[in-house]
Amino acid sequence: xxxxxxxxxxxxxxxxxxxxxxxxxxxxxxxxxxxxxxxxxxxxxxxxxxxxxxxxxxxxxxxxxxxxxxxxxxxxxxxxxxxxxxxxxxxxxxxxxxxxxxxxxxxxxxxxxxxxxxxxxxxxxxxxxxxxxxxxxxxxxxxxxxxxxxxxxxxxxxxxxxxxxxxxxxxxxxxxxxxxxxxxxxxxxxxxxxxxxxxxxxxxxxxxxxxxxxxxxxxxxxxxxxxxxxxxxxxxxxxxxxxxxxxxxxxxxxxxxxxxxxxxxxxxxxxxxxxxxxxxxxxxxxxxxxxxxxxxxxxxxxxxxxxxxxxxxxxxxxxxxxxxxxxxxxxxxxxxxxxxxxxxxxxxxxxxxxxxxxx
Amino acid sequence: xxxxxxxxxxxxxxxxxxxxxxxxxxxxxxxxxxxxxxxxxxxxxxxxxxxxxxxxxxxxxxxxxxxxxxxxxxxxxxxxxxxxxxxxxxxxxxxxxxxxxxxxxxxxxxxxxxxxxxxxxxxxxxxxxxxxxxxxxxxxxxxxxxxxxxxxxxxxxxxxxxxxxxxxxxxxxxxxxxxxxxxxxxxxxxxxxxxxxxxxxxxxxxxxxxxxxxxxxxxxxxxxxxxxxxxxxxxxxxxxxxxxxxxxxxxxxxxxxxxxxxxxxxxxxxxxxxxxxxxxxxxxxxxxxxxxxxxxxx
Numbered sequence: 208x209x210x211x212x213x214x215x216x217x218x219x220x221x222x223x224x225x226x227x228x229x230x231x232x233x234x235x236x237x238x239x240x241x242x243x244x245x246x247x248x249x250x251x252x253x254x255x256x257x258x259x260x261x262x263x264x265x266x267x268x269x270x271x272x273x274x275x276x277x278x279x280x281x282x283x284x285x286x287x288x289x290x291x292x293x294x295x296x297x298x299x300x301x302x303x304x305x306x307x308x309x310x311x312x313x314x315x316x317x318x319x320x321x322x323x324x325x326x327x328x329x330x331x332x333x334x335x336x337x338x339x340x341x342x343x344x345x346x347x348x349x350x351x352x353x354x355x356x357x358x359x360x361x362x363x364x365x366x367x368x369x370x371x372x373x374x375x376x377x378x379x380x381x382x383x384x385x386x387x388x389x390x391x392x393x394x395x396x397x398x399x400x401x402x403x404x405x406x407x408x409x410x411x412x413x414x415x416x417x418x419x420x421x422x423x424x425x426x427x428x429x430x431x432x433x434x435x436x437x438x439x440x441x442x443x444x445x446x447x448x449x450x451x452x453x454x455x456x457x458x459x460x461x462x463x464x465x466x467x468x469x470x471x472x473x474x475x476x477x478x479x480x481x482x483x484x485x486x487x488x489x490x491x492x493x494x495x496x497x498x499x500x501x502x503x504x505x506x507x508x509x510x511x512x513x514x515x516x517x518x519x520x521x522x523x524x525x526x527x528x529x530x531x532x533x534x535x536x537x538x539x540x541x542x543x544x545x546x547x548x549x550x551x552x553x554x555x556x557x558x559x560x561x562x563x564x565x566x
Numbered sequence: 567x568x569x570x571x572x573x574x575x576x577x578x579x580x581x582x583x584x585x586x587x588x589x590x591x592x593x594x595x596x597x598x599x600x601x602x603x604x605x606x607x608x609x610x611x612x613x614x615x616x617x618x619x620x621x622x623x624x625x626x627x628x629x630x631x632x633x634x635x636x637x638x639x640x641x642x643x644x645x646x647x648x649x650x651x652x653x654x655x656x657x658x659x660x661x662x663x664x665x666x667x668x669x670x671x672x673x674x675x676x677x678x679x680x681x682x683x684x685x686x687x688x689x690x691x692x693x694x695x696x697x698x699x700x701x702x703x704x705x706x707x708x709x710x711x712x713x714x715x716x717x718x719x720x721x722x723x724x725x726x727x728x729x730x731x732x733x734x735x736x737x738x739x740x741x742x743x744x745x746x747x748x749x750x751x752x753x754x755x756x757x758x759x760x761x762x763x764x765x766x767x768x769x770x771x772x773x774x775x776x777x778x779x780x781x782x783x784x785x786x787x788x789x790x791x792x793x794x795x796x797x798x799x800x801x802x803x804x805x806x807x808x809x810x811x812x813x814x815x816x817x818x819x820x821x822x823x824x825x826x827x828x829x830x831x832x833x834x835x836x837x838x839x840x841x842x843x844x845x846x847x848x849x850x851x852x853x854x855x856x857x858x859x860x861x862x863x864x
Contacts, residue, residue, distance in 0.1 A: 406677035
């Protein structure tokens with residue numbers, strides 16, 4: 208192929224015979240090339256300029272005082288005012304406490320959802336009869352409007368922390384389950400065939416021991432988590448340890464953990480082949496669902512909560528200052544993005560044998 | 567490794583077509599197929615017969631195992647035969663007929679019948695060492711012993727136990743991955759090795775090297791090998807016997823006895839006598855495929 212000006216490439220279409228008349232500058236041609244990747248520095252610059260454009264528009268709409276402004280201060284505070292209000296958000300309204308509270312609620316509910324959904328999904332993905340049994344339930348769980356669960360959780364679990372955690376659990380468990388099933392289905396039969404011809408078999412005795420270990424962790428987490436969530440300041444942890452209820456919850460958690468994990472640890476095919484092969488996919492979907500759950504907690508906190516980023520937003524809407532709403536929105540986005548990147552980083556180190564696609 | 571003596575007058579790859587019916591034999595049989603038919607989704611409009619009335623027997627020759635090459639047009643049920651021996655669903659169980667391995671019906675898959683697939687199927691989350699040691703791990707062999715034996719096998723298949731043991735499969739080339747898969751299968755000392763186009767995805771040079779490796783390992787293990795391939799020279803080179811399947815529903819159309827591999831693959835496969843018999847087998851295959859096309863035209 209020659210690239211002389213006398214022989215323009217045919218793919219230029221109808222302009223091929225008159226390229227000089229248009230005289231498109233080189234840089235514009237580069238930018239307007241479909242799917243042409245700019246360099247890393249250029250990408251960052253483009254990103255900054257996109258952000259700058261929005262900020263410029265924001266500044267333009269809110270410059271000046273009183274009636275001179277295009278949008279009044281009540282509807283949209285200026286970028287400067289918003290940033291200056293950070294001081295009061297951090298000190299007067301204890302932003303860090305609220306952010307941590309929100310995070311703890313999501314983490315609590317999400318952990319329970321993963322602890323139930325992942326093993327159930329691995330079992331259902333491996334045994335079609337069980338999949339057929341729970342399929343109607345996942346359809347229901349994935350299609351029920353999440354917001355509609357809030358009144359129900361208020362009735363069931365009251366106004367405290369248990370309601371928040373259970374709301375996140377109910378909102379995300381069906382998605383976790385569904386994704387875990389799909390991840391298991393994605394494991395190629397070829398691995399199962401290979402494993403069979405290498406002698407994988409059921410190992411009830413070993414499996415029972417391993418499941419007991421998992422069950423113990425489940426029991427302790429549930430019992431300690433319960434103690435924290437109740438927020439009873441008159442009760443010390445020592446008192447809790449002596450109570451029958453605490454050990455009852457440990458036993459209950461142990462039983463749940465054991466029943467959920469024994470089918471996996473009790474057969475080498477699930478424990479050594481299916482579960483580890485599906486795990487990278489499962490963790491990836493958990494990361495995405497965590498992002499969703501972080502959004503749901505705002506919903507619960509906007510409706511009723513003492514602390515939390517969602518409650519700051521709703522109180523700022525009612526009592527001001529309005530600037531805090533914008534700050535909170537920015538902080539929530541940054542926090543969610545940071546967590547997502549953090550999990551992605553962990554994923555790369557947990558599964559060094561995979562090349563992760565950027566998502 | 568004993569090499570059979572060859573005199574100049576010997577035609578190394580002389581073909582003999584053997585009667586398809588099993589010969590009466592006093593030796594115990596390793597694999598015994600009697601009128602085996604496999605029909606998928608029987609009784610539905612989608613019913614498909616993969617193999618029909620397949621009958622053959624492989625004797626348990628003392629001290630050596632037989633190497634059986636399997637050739638045939640695509641989709642003629644070659645894999646079905648292997649998977650019936652291995653006991654792998656959905657091909658197992660057979661619709662009719664009996665499949666006996668060491669005189670007993672196949673009940674389920676097990677490490678006594680190793681399987682090597684074309685796409686290696688190495689576990690991506692395990693290092694080479696832990697892939698090779700997988701079968702021993704399942705059998706409950708203690709950690710120290712299985713690491714030792716796995717390292718020994720990594721060396722036997724021509725990988726470097728020091729450098730390669732800690733690598734993950736995705737860091738290896740296709741040929742190296744297949745070496746891992748072979749080590750992982752043979753470490754269990756299977757009496758029967760089932761290979762479904764194991765070298766199909768490799769380039770010719772790697773292929774010849776893998777054939778040489780396989781021959782030397784097979785002689786050491788004294789196992790019976792069933793080897794499916796689309797490569798006629800490969801089947802004629804490796805096999806003691808070659809089964810040629812007709813198109814679907816698959817039946818054994820010819821059983822040929824060929825000379826065993828007595829020289830390195832690259833050398834023997836350029837011998838004119840060898841090439842002559844390859845040509846002959848190609849002719850047989852071609853006629854079978856023609857017949858299949860005519861059959862469909864009716």
